[in-house]
Amino acid sequence: MPLAVGGKALNALKEHPVFGFADWCLRGIGQVVFQNNPVSGLIILGALFFNSPIYGAIAVFGVVISTATAVLLQADKGLIRDGLFGFNGALVALALIAFTSEDFHYGAVPSVYLAVYIAFGSAMTAMVFTSLANLLGPHRVAPLTMPFVLVGWLFLFAVLKFHSIDAGPLAKPVSPTQYDGTVQYTLATWYKGIGNAIGQIFFQDNWISGYLIVLGIAVNSRVSAIMALLGANVAAFVAVVYGAPEGAISDGLFGYNAALTAIALGGFFLVLTPASALYTLFGVVVSTWLWASVAIFLEPIGMPVLTSTFVIVTWLMLIGVNGFAALVPVAPADAVTPEANRRRYFKASREG
Amino acid sequence: MPLAVGGKALNALKEHPVFGFADWCLRGIGQVVFQNNPVSGLIILGALFFNSPIYGAIAVFGVVISTATAVLLQADKGLIRDGLFGFNGALVALALIAFTSEDFHYGAVPSVYLAVYIAFGSAMTAMVFTSLANLLGPHRVAPLTMPFVLVGWLFLFAVLKFHSIDAGPLAKPVSPTQYDGTVQYTLATWYKGIGNAIGQIFFQDNWISGYLIVLGIAVNSRVSAIMALLGANVAAFVAVVYGAPEGAISDGLFGYNAALTAIALGGFFLVLTPASALYTLFGVVVSTWLWASVAIFLEPIGMPVLTSTFVIVTWLMLIGVNGFAALVPVAPADAVTPEANRRRYFKASREG
Amino acid sequence: MPLAVGGKALNALKEHPVFGFADWCLRGIGQVVFQNNPVSGLIILGALFFNSPIYGAIAVFGVVISTATAVLLQADKGLIRDGLFGFNGALVALALIAFTSEDFHYGAVPSVYLAVYIAFGSAMTAMVFTSLANLLGPHRVAPLTMPFVLVGWLFLFAVLKFHSIDAGPLAKPVSPTQYDGTVQYTLATWYKGIGNAIGQIFFQDNWISGYLIVLGIAVNSRVSAIMALLGANVAAFVAVVYGAPEGAISDGLFGYNAALTAIALGGFFLVLTPASALYTLFGVVVSTWLWASVAIFLEPIGMPVLTSTFVIVTWLMLIGVNGFAALVPVAPADAVTPEANRRRYFKASREG
Numbered sequence A, B, C: 001m002p003l004a005v006g007g008k009a010l011n012a013l014k015e016h017p018v019f020g021f022a023d024w025c026l027r028g029i030g031q032v033v034f035q036n037n038p039v040s041g042l043i044i045l046g047a048l049f050f051n052s053p054i055y056g057a058i059a060v061f062g063v064v065i066s067t068a069t070a071v072l073l074q075a076d077k078g079l080i081r082d083g084l085f086g087f088n089g090a091l092v093a094l095a096l097i098a099f100t101s102e103d104f105h106y107g108a109v110p111s112v113y114l115a116v117y118i119a120f121g122s123a124m125t126a127m128v129f130t131s132l133a134n135l136l137g138p139h140r141v142a143p144l145t146m147p148f149v150l151v152g153w154l155f156l157f158a159v160l161k162f163h164s165i166d167a168g169p170l171a172k173p174v175s176p177t178q179y180d181g182t183v184q185y186t187l188a189t190w191y192k193g194i195g196n197a198i199g200q201i202f203f204q205d206n207w208i209s210g211y212l213i214v215l216g217i218a219v220n221s222r223v224s225a226i227m228a229l230l231g232a233n234v235a236a237f238v239a240v241v242y243g244a245p246e247g248a249i250s251d252g253l254f255g256y257n258a259a260l261t262a263i264a265l266g267g268f269f270l271v272l273t274p275a276s277a278l279y280t281l282f283g284v285v286v287s288t289w290l291w292a293s294v295a296i297f298l299e300p301i302g303m304p305v306l307t308s309t310f311v312i313v314t315w316l317m318l319i320g321v322n323g324f325a326a327l328v329p330v331a332p333a334d335a336v337t338p339e340a341n342r343r344r345y346f347k348a349s350r351e352g
Helices: A008-015 A020-031 A038-051 A053-072 A077-081 A088-100 A112-139 A146-159 A187-200 A207-220 A222-240 A247-249 A255-268 A276-303 A308-318 A339-351 B007-014 B020-031 B039-050 B051-071 B077-081 B087-096 B112-139 B146-159 B189-200 B207-218 B221-240 B246-250 B255-268 B274-301 B309-318 B338-351 C006-017 C020-031 C038-051 C052-073 C077-081 C086-096 C112-139 C146-159 C187-200 C205-216 C220-239 C245-251 C255-268 C273-300 C308-318 C338-351
Strands: none
Touching: A008 A020, A008 C086, A020 A038, A020 A053, A020 A077, A020 A088, A020 C308, A038 A053, A038 A187, A038 A207, A038 A222, A053 A088, A053 A112, A088 A112, A088 A146, A112 B207, A112 C112, A112 C245, A112 C273, A112 C308, A146 A207, A146 A308, A146 C273, A187 A207, A187 A222, A187 A247, A187 A255, A207 B112, A222 A247, A222 A255, A222 A339, A222 B207, A222 C205, A255 A308, A255 A339, A255 B112, A255 B146, A276 A308, A276 B112, A276 B146, A276 B274, A276 C273, A308 B112, A339 B007, B020 B039, B020 B051, B020 B077, B020 B087, B039 B051, B039 B207, B051 B077, B051 B087, B051 B112, B077 C146, B087 B146, B087 B246, B087 C086, B112 C112, B146 B309, B189 B207, B189 B221, B189 B246, B189 B255, B207 B221, B221 B255, B221 B274, B221 B338, B221 C338, B255 B274, B255 B309, B274 B309, B274 C112, B274 C146, B274 C273, B309 C112, C006 C020, C020 C038, C020 C052, C020 C077, C038 C052, C038 C205, C052 C077, C052 C086, C086 C112, C086 C146, C146 C308, C187 C205, C187 C220, C187 C245, C205 C220, C220 C245, C220 C255, C220 C338, C255 C273, C255 C308, C273 C308
C-alpha cells in the first residue's frame, strides 16, 4: 500500500517538538517540486551539496528563514508542517546567490550585507505566499512559486545598485538570444539538457544533480518523477523542432519550466486520465515556447525568467478548469501525489 | 419586434447537430465586436475575404480551433453556442499572421511550423477565457478580448526567436512615434481613418472592409453600429485636437480601441441613458489617449498594443460600476444588444 | 478624550449642504497620508502653497475634480465624505504637472490642453478607486494610492507624444542610477532627506514643506506623524548602510514610499503592538530597497516610481495578514487613527 518512502514513521517526526522544524524544512525543499516528503527534501539537498556546498548551505538558510518567519507570525500550522512556507524562501536565497556570484556554477559566499538582504527576501516570501493563497483561495488554485518569482524579481533589481553588495555581471545567459544559433545538436544536448533542466529548477548547472533530484522526486511519487522527465524531454524535442539554439537546450533553459508544468498538471492538480495527459502535454509545449517569450520580454531590463512561465501557464490552465467537464481538478488542500489523487478519485467514483 | 436580422430561424440552426458548429463559429467572429449573430459573423468574414483571402481563411482557422477546443474540453454549452470561445481564437490567429508577414496588408500563408504554433495559441485562448471568466465572475465583468491580448503577446515574442518561423521585420508601425509628425490632416485622414479604425479591430488595413464590418454589426444592432462609428469619430477628433501624427490617425490606430470601448460601454454592459452616454464618451476619449500611452510603453520591446487599451479602460470603468448609482450595469450573461438591454430594463422599471 | 484636533465640530461641517464639499476635499488632501481630517488637509495644502502656489492650486483642482466626479456618479456618500475619492485625484494632478514642467521644483501653469487632460485623469481615479475597492473588498484591503499610480503611469506616457502638450524633458532624476555615487554623506543629507521624503509624497522638493506636512498629520494622529518620521529615518539609515547615492537620499527618494508604508502598517491597518511594530519595521526596510528596484525596472521607459513600491509592499504584507495570528488587522472601513484602532481593540478584548 505505501507507495511512497517514509509515510507513517515520518509523520511522527513531523509532530516532534524538536525535530519537527527540521522535518518541515526538508519538506520545504521537496515542495519546490511538489513533494511533501522529508526524504525527498534530503536527497534533493544532497544533489545541491554535490554540485556546490555553497548552494546547499544557502538553500538551507532560505528555507529555515522563511519557515521560521511563518512560525513567528503564527501562520497555519498545517501549512507550515507541510513545508509550504519553505520552498519559496529556499528558491529566493538560491536565486540571489546565483545572480550575484561571478561564477554562476558554484555560487559565492555572500557578504554580511547580502546575507541580511537574502534573509529579508526569504522572510518576505512567507507573507507573499499567504497573500497569494488568500487571493487565489476562492479559485482553488495554489500560489505555486509565484512568491519566489515576485520577491526574486523585486530583490534582484535593487541589488545591482547598492554599493555594499558587489553584484558581478550576470554571468549566466538568461535568454535564447544570448546563445550562438549555429551550434549543432548532439547526443549530449539531449541527456545533459534533460538533467540540466531539472537542475535549473534549483539553479544547479549540473546535469548529474538534475538526475539526483529526479531520484528525490521518485521516492515520493513515481508518476511525478516520470512527469518531470517527460516534461524536460518534450521541451527539448519542441525546442529542436523549432530550431532553438543548442546552448539554451543543453543548459536546460527550455526545459525547467516545462518540467514543473508537467509535474503540476500531470496528476498533481488534475486527476491523471487520458484527457488530462493530453492537457498536460499541451501545457508542456506551451511552457517551452513561452519560456523564450518571457526571456525576450525581460531581456531589456536584464532580468532572468525564473519560474514565471511555469506559473503563468499553469495558472491560466487551472484557474478555469472547473469549467471543463473533461478534466477532474484536485483542490490544493487535497493534492497529495498523482497516485493518491487517482486512487481517491476512483474510489469515490465507485462508491458514489 | 425582431429588430435584429435572423432571430428565431437562426436559433434553430444553433441547435442543429451538424450545422450547429458552423453557427457557433460565425457567432464567434461576430463576438469580436459583441454581436452574437451568425449573419453578422458572415458579413464580417466577407469583409476580411474582401481585403485578403489569407486573412479570411486564417480567421476561420482560429475560430474553429478555439471553438473545437472548448467542445473537446466539454466547456459550458451555452457559452460555446454563443460564440464566446471563438472570438479570441480568431484574433490570435489574425495577429500572428499580421505580425509575422512581410506584407501586413495582405498577410502571408503560414508555414506548417507557424500553423501548428497558431493552432496552439488559438486553443489556449479557450483556457484563458475560462480562467478569466472564473476570476472576474464575482465582479460581473466579462473577459473581453483579454485572452487574445495575453496569448497574443506571449506568442508573438517567442516567434521572433525560433529559426523555423521566419518572422519578417515588423512592417507595420505600432506606435505614434513611428509616424512623421509634419504631415497635414486632409479629408481622407477622416473617412479613411474611421474605416481603418474599425478594420484594425480585425487587423485589416482596408477602410472599405472597415465599413463592411460596421454593416455586419448593424444587422444585429443599430445602436452598436452607431457606437462603433461614434467611437472612431471621437477618437479621430481628439487625436487631431491633441496634434497626433496624421499617419497614425488615417491608419485607424487611435480609433480601434476607442470604437470597441464605445460598443462595450455604449449600451452593451450599461443600459443606455444620458448618464451612461456621457460615461461612454469619457471612456472613448481616455481610450484614445491611452492607446498612445500603451504603444509608447510597449515600444522598447517592439510589441503591438493589440486591444489592451480597450480592455484596461473598460475593465477599470466597469468593475466598480455597481458602486455608481447613476449608472445601470448589465451582467455579461444578460447582455444581448443595447436595444434589448434597454427594453428589458424599462419594462422591469415599469413593472417593479 | 478627543486626541485629534477638530472632532465633533468638524463633523457638523461635513454634513453642511454648502460647505460640505470643501470639507470632503480637504479630507481628500489629508487622506493622501491617511488623515481623515480637514484641518490636516488645510495644513498640508498650506505646505504645498508655501513651496509653490502652482502646486497648491493644482492639488485643489485635482481633488475637486475627482470628488465632484464621484458626486455626479452618485457614489457611496460615506466614502465621498471621508475624502476617499479625492486623494488620488489630487496626486494625479500634482504628478502630471511635476513631470511635464521644465522646473520640477515650482511646476508650471498648464495649458488648456493639459488642464483638460489632467481633469480627465483626476476624474478617472474615482472610477479606478471604485473598481479596485470592488476587487479588493473580499480581502479587506484598501486600494491605497494604486488608482493614482495606475492612472498616473497611463496618463504620463501619452503626454509625451501629443504636440499640443509641450512636455519638457523629465528634469527630475527618477532612479538611483541617475545620481553621482561618489558624493559624501553630511548632516544635511539626513535632516533635508527626512523632510524631502515627506514632501515627495506630494511631489514637493522642499524639506520645510515636508516638516509642515508632518505637522498636518500630527494634528490628527501623533502616532501616524511619528511613524512617518520613523519611516523616513529608517529608510535613510538603510540607504546609507547599503551605500546608496547621497543625492537620492537627500532628495528624499528612498524615503517617501517607506514613510507611507510606516503610516499604513504602523497602527492604521494593523493594531499597534510589539509584533506589528516589528512587522512595520520589516515593511519599511523592504520599501526602501524596493523603491530602488522599481526605479531601475522603470528606467528604460523613463517612468517615475510614484508610490507604487508602497502599494506593492503594503498589499503583499496585508492581503494575507488574517492568516497570521500574531497580528491584528483593521478592516479599511474601521480604520480611523492608530490611537482609536488600539483603544477599540483593547476595549473589545477586555469586554470580550
